[in-house]
Amino acid sequence: xxxxxxxxxxxxxxxxxxxxxxxxxxxxxxxxxxxxxxxxxxxxxxxxxxxxxxxxxxxxxxxxxxxxxxxxxxxxxxxxxxxxxxxxxxxxxxxxxxxxxxxxxxxxxxxxxxxxxxxxxxxxxxxxxxxxxxxxxxxxxxxxxxxxxxxxxxxxxxxxxxxxxxxxxxxxxxxxxxxxxxxxxxxxxxxxxxxxxxxxxxxxxxxxxxxxxxxxxxxxxxxxxxxxxxxxxxxxxxxxxxxxxxxxxxxxxxxxxxxxxxxxxxxxxxxxxxxxxxxxxxxxxxxxxxxxxxxxxxxxxxxxxxxxxxxxxxxxxxxxxxxxxxxxxxxxxxxxxxxxxxxxxxxxxxxxxxxxxxxxxxxxxxxxxx
Amino acid sequence: xxxxxxxxxxxxxxxxxxxxxxxxxxxxxxxxxxxxxxxxxxxxxxxxxxxxxxxxxxxxxxxxxxxxxxxxxxxxxxxxxxxxxxxxxxxxxxxxxxxxxxxxxxxxxxxxxxxxxxxxxxxxxxxxxxxxxxxxxxxxxxxxxxxxxxxxxxxxxxxxxxxxxxxxxxxxxxxxxxxxxxxxxxxxxxxxxxxxxxxxxxxxxxxxxxxxxxxxxxxxxxxxxxxxxxxxxxxxxxxxxxxxxxxxxxxxxxxxxxxxxxxxxxxxxxxxxxxxxxxxxxxxxxxxxxxxxxxxxxxxxxxxxxxxxxxxxxxxxxxxxxxxxxxxxxxxxxxxxxxxxxxxxxxxxxxxxxxxxxxxxxxxxxxxxxxxxxxxxxxxxxxxxxxxxxxxxxxxxxxxx
Numbered sequence: 107x108x109x110x111x112x113x114x115x116x117x118x119x120x121x122x123x124x125x126x127x128x129x130x131x132x133x134x135x136x137x138x139x140x141x142x143x144x145x146x147x148x149x150x151x152x153x154x155x156x157x158x159x160x161x162x163x164x165x166x167x168x169x170x171x172x173x174x175x176x177x178x179x180x181x182x183x184x185x186x187x188x189x190x191x192x193x194x195x196x197x198x199x200x201x202x203x204x205x206x207x208x209x210x211x212x213x214x215x216x217x218x219x220x221x222x223x224x225x226x227x228x229x230x231x232x233x234x235x236x237x238x239x240x241x242x243x244x245x246x247x248x249x250x251x252x253x254x255x256x257x258x259x260x261x262x263x264x265x266x267x268x269x270x271x272x273x274x275x276x277x278x279x280x281x282x283x284x285x286x287x288x289x290x291x292x293x294x295x296x297x298x299x300x301x302x303x304x305x306x307x308x309x310x311x312x313x314x315x316x317x318x319x320x321x322x323x324x325x326x327x328x329x330x331x332x333x334x335x336x337x338x339x340x341x342x343x344x345x346x347x348x349x350x351x352x353x354x355x356x357x358x359x360x361x362x363x364x365x366x367x368x369x370x371x372x373x374x375x376x377x378x379x380x381x382x383x384x385x386x387x388x389x390x391x392x393x394x395x396x397x398x399x400x401x402x403x404x405x406x407x408x409x410x411x412x413x414x415x416x417x418x419x420x421x422x423x424x425x426x427x428x429x430x431x432x433x434x435x436x437x438x439x440x441x442x443x444x445x446x447x448x449x450x451x452x453x454x455x456x457x458x459x460x461x462x463x464x465x466x467x468x469x470x471x472x473x474x475x476x
Numbered sequence: 477x478x479x480x481x482x483x484x485x486x487x488x489x490x491x492x493x494x495x496x497x498x499x500x501x502x503x504x505x506x507x508x509x510x511x512x513x514x515x516x517x518x519x520x521x522x523x524x525x526x527x528x529x530x531x532x533x534x535x536x537x538x539x540x541x542x543x544x545x546x547x548x549x550x551x552x553x554x555x556x557x558x559x560x561x562x563x564x565x566x567x568x569x570x571x572x573x574x575x576x577x578x579x580x581x582x583x584x585x586x587x588x589x590x591x592x593x594x595x596x597x598x599x600x601x602x603x604x605x606x607x608x609x610x611x612x613x614x615x616x617x618x619x620x621x622x623x624x625x626x627x628x629x630x631x632x633x634x635x636x637x638x639x640x641x642x643x644x645x646x647x648x649x650x651x652x653x654x655x656x657x658x659x660x661x662x663x664x665x666x667x668x669x670x671x672x673x674x675x676x677x678x679x680x681x682x683x684x685x686x687x688x689x690x691x692x693x694x695x696x697x698x699x700x701x702x703x704x705x706x707x708x709x710x711x712x713x714x715x716x717x718x719x720x721x722x723x724x725x726x727x728x729x730x731x732x733x734x735x736x737x738x739x740x741x742x743x744x745x746x747x748x749x750x751x752x753x754x755x756x757x758x759x760x761x762x763x764x765x766x767x768x769x770x771x772x773x774x775x776x777x778x779x780x781x782x783x784x785x786x787x788x789x790x791x792x793x794x795x796x797x798x799x800x801x802x803x804x805x806x807x808x809x810x811x812x813x814x815x816x817x818x819x820x821x822x823x824x825x826x827x828x829x830x831x832x833x834x835x836x837x838x839x840x841x842x843x844x845x846x847x848x849x850x851x852x853x854x855x856x857x858x859x860x861x862x863x864x865x866x867x868x869x870x871x872x873x874x875x876x877x
Contacts, residue, residue, distance in 0.1 A: 255785075257782055257784055258784055258785070278830060280785060280829050280830055280831055281827050281828075281829060281830060282830070283830060349830075349831055354830050354831070383823065384759075384823040385823075385825070386825055387825065387826075405717065427825065427827060451828065453828075453830070470830065472827065472828040472829060472830055473828055474825060474826050474827050474828065475826035475827075475828055
């Protein structure tokens with residue numbers, strides 16, 4: 107195999123796949139990326155066995171074939187080469203790769219390409235087509251709530267559910283839950299799968315934030331694939347039961363507290379500053395046209411604030427972890443936000459607010475016992 | 477500049493034994509030994525009254541040996557629930573003097589009294605007040621020492637025992653320590669002492685004047701500096717309230733090796749209950765329960781279980797122990813010791829959970845009440861029944877006899 111391409115293009119392709127390359131692994135091949143030539147392109151593949159990323163870029167193919175290169179080393183070498191230079195990659199003999207750029211010549215020992223684990227194949231057709239920016243948006247709005255505790259395996263991913271054309275994503279770590287609904291109808295069969303956190307985080311980085319570009323999505327029983335912009339990410343799905351999210355969203359709230367988002371954010375940030383690892387709690391009291399915010403942290407200090415609200419009903423007092431509230435508020439772009447409460451020991455709900463609470467982004471936060 | 481710090485160290489004299497004497501005044505003047513397994517001979521001494529120490533009985537000594545040295549002593553098993561209660565009472569007395577109280581163990585504490593000196597009229601007045609208050613309210617003797625840091629105050633308290641009071645003035649630390657044998661300094665184990673003595677260094681003063689080229693090759697540069705600064709009386713004066721334990725554990729050696737796992741598990745459950753109580757008292761929650769087993773041939777094994785979420789509830793911890801028992805009894809051997817250890821500790825934020833069962837909420841309410849009763853009347857005032865498991869129906873059917 108022998109190819110020539112711009113150093114920029116190769117480095118960009120390597121950077122897109124390298125996050126899944128294992129730095130230390132029992133299988134040496136997993137620290138390598140696989141390069142395979144197409145007609146006038148090269149496809150780079152990296153995998154950690156659970157998730158694989160393929161990235162394709164144009165190049166001049168002098169001799170078709172396949173080879174592997176240790177990813178970390180290739181990335182370090184490319185980073186040092188002149189930006190506008192061309193590089194030639196060649197498999198000069200069995201298991202030796204040569205990279206030439208101007209007067210620079212590097213030879214690297216590598217592994218046989220047939221040792222590289224195969225990536226799960228998906229058919230070329232039958233994908234559902236979604237907007238990249240929409241998908242990125244709903245992933246970002248929910249992924250912070252994914253459980254990082256591996257012992258609760260079924261919660262370590264994002265629920266990806268399509269029901270009657272409505273796409274919903276849900277994440278929970280057992281203390282809070284975030285749910286976002288796509289703002290466009292999807293024409294596909296019903297789906298309910300759990301996509302691992304790592305896959306979601308990769309997609310959040312790689313998907314475009316704006317524009318109308320699309321992403322092709324395939325979902326099978328045990329795997330899912332997302333293809334866009336000459337990239338394809340395939341991942342094994344999490345097997346297990348995701349909790350019934352509908353059941354934890356309270357249907358009835360007695361108190362609807364509408365707040366200015368920036369006020370609420372500022373007050374929660376200040377609250378967080380006065381809490382400690384040991385006592386991460388902010389107490390809020392709603393009533394008489396205001397939301398009183400109080401923090402009393404032993405060995406740290408106190409904080410008090412009052413935010414105006416239209417709520418004038420019976421006062422209600424509840425405590426939360428301010429970090430959980432801030433995680434949510436970061437993704438509420440509107441001017442107003444709405445906090446729905448029932449009583450001291452029932453979950454609080456945070457939704458965006460325009461004229462009425464918006465149901466396309468629902469966050470359930472469990473209180474701290476007072 | 478801020479005033480130089482004054483740190484008070486208090487050490488209860490023969491704590492468990494003294495509590496027993498207060499509880500039963502007829503023991504006064506008699507040698508009293510508190511330890512495991514008083515009838516048999518396999519426990520160790522956890523506390524010996526000064527009368528018993530007179531005969532050579534020391535803490536951590538096997539009970540058999542204590543019995544040989546002092547056969548006329550009164551041997552007691554002791555009640556840790558009671559000692560914990562007394563310890564809390566002492567903590568309260570200390571907090572009246574200054575808020576910065578660090579309980580170093582059940583019977584020892586450091587207090588930063590710098591801010592209270594003017595209020596009470598100096599360090600000696602504070603030391604006397606504490607001694608008197610503890611004596612009046614609990615009937616117990618203690619030794620109190622004040623110095624500019626924790627290291628010197630602790631050494632001084634050890635020297636002043638029993639029922640002593642010693643003030644080391646600020647600036648007088650090195651002079652005070654100089655004549656003391658090196659073994660009295662913290663961190664000087666028997667091996668270090670033997671090495672130092674072989675070099676002709678017998679006292680703290682001699683250690684201070686020993687040359688670095690002499691110490692360095694033997695102990696290394698860092699250790700040599702640490703040793704010399706300890707001998708000079710340099711030490712930390714930070715009295716910290718925060719003391720996150722790494723783990724909470726309880727273990728017990730049986731009077732005779734056991735083979736009946738029903739009995740062994742009952743004891744393990746009791747130990748778990750103790751651990752859970754301490755856990756809640758410290759405001760912590762646990763994620764990992766370990767069962768420790770020492771078999772008759774002294775082989776020790778541990779079996780651990782990680783919980784799906786942190787807990788403070790006895791029932792969950794006991795359920796984990798129950799799950800570990802079959803693994804422990806796979807080895808068909810007699811059991812000498814059993815222990816329960818709670819680790820992966822974190823502060824209990826009282827964060828409610830989305831998927832918590834109502835049962836847990838109930839448990840939490842019950843245990844809150846249980847702990848209140850125990851604070852008043854000691855740990856043994858309320859105990860779980862043997863059969864308590866979170867899911868009784870999961871308990872394997874018992875054989876009918």
